[in-house]
Amino acid sequence: MNLGDDMGSRWASGGLSGSRDVFKALHNGLTVGLIATPAHELNTCTPHELISEVLRRNPEDFDFLPVVDETHRFVGMFHAAAHRSRCTLSTVWQCYVPLSEDLLLGADASILDFVLDADEKQCRLVISGTKVVGLVSLSDLQRLPVRAALFALITGLEMTMTDLIRARHPKSEDWMKLLTSLRQAKIEEERKKAKSEDGYVDTLLFSQFCDKRDILTQSLPEPEQSALSAALTDIEDLRNKVAHANE
Structure with missing residues (x-):
């Protein structure tokens, strides 16, 4: 079953409208008692x-x-x-x-x-x-449940970034043009691969954290653009360290 961008967006944002409840439940389950x-x-x-x-x-x-x-x-x-x-x-x-x-x-x-x-x-x-x-x-901050909590927190931020991009750029071509040609080609490659395997939902889901950062900072004036970009780059660095179990 192949879904167009608009239908994919409705499924991803509407069908998962309870994602914030899931996010809250996850953190409620990751308690201090575990560490x-x-x-x-x-x-x-x-x-x-x-x-x-x-x-x-x-x-x-x-x-x-x-x-x-x-x-x-x-x-x-x-x-x-x-x-x-x-x-x-x-x-x-x-x-x-x-x-x-x-x-x-x-x-x-x-x-x-x-x-x-x-x-x-x-x-x-x-x-x-x-x-x-x-x-x-x-x-105890080195324990695995802490990594899970931090990664979930950053994932929650990325979910918010995704929602904001969808609100500002309803069509994928609108936000795609804000990326470099190399990143556009990579996302398009992932989209085509997923579509050929009946796994296509929404082009935005194939973007990475760095892509969302670049899309959201494009419309900001300086120095806000540089400040937000630097902050999100730091968060992405933390995300990668947590994901790969570095200190």
Whole structure:
């Protein structure tokens, strides 16, 4: 079944009108609980321990250690990394951060809830109900569910870019002429191949992120054009690194 551009556009934009609900559901499913270290696996310390002793038995050099009381209840966080190079006889009690909302994050919170301010809140205790069930830190950003969340976020942006291009240029020939002849030829090659295999839907779906960037920035005056192009190029670079599992 071969579909023309207009019918393909209606199918892609209308038939998938619930795509944003799918996008939201995906992020709701990618929760902090998927990347957190379980509570029973955590290295902890107590308020009355000497900092030097805590550091001595922290061979993994964890930057943060949860602080627990004599009943093993979590009472705060000790920033071990801040004391590695110091010679001190102080106890954890004198410098740990008491438990507060800033240290807590729900296990069912989206991974993006942690990612968005992870540079400021580098370590959080993960709670479920009234119980601490784990810990999440900057090092956990390397875990696969984080990659999935970031890639989905960038995909959501690309979906928005696609919608905007369709609104501005209803006919494929209108946006195609904004691309280089080399990119036009590549997209046309992909379109013809898909059409021959009864897989053709919409020419715009064969464009890449860089194509959408170039199409959308063409109509902008300087310096807005250069600024947006640079920003989208950075996002594309992040997209490629996430897709190929680079750091």
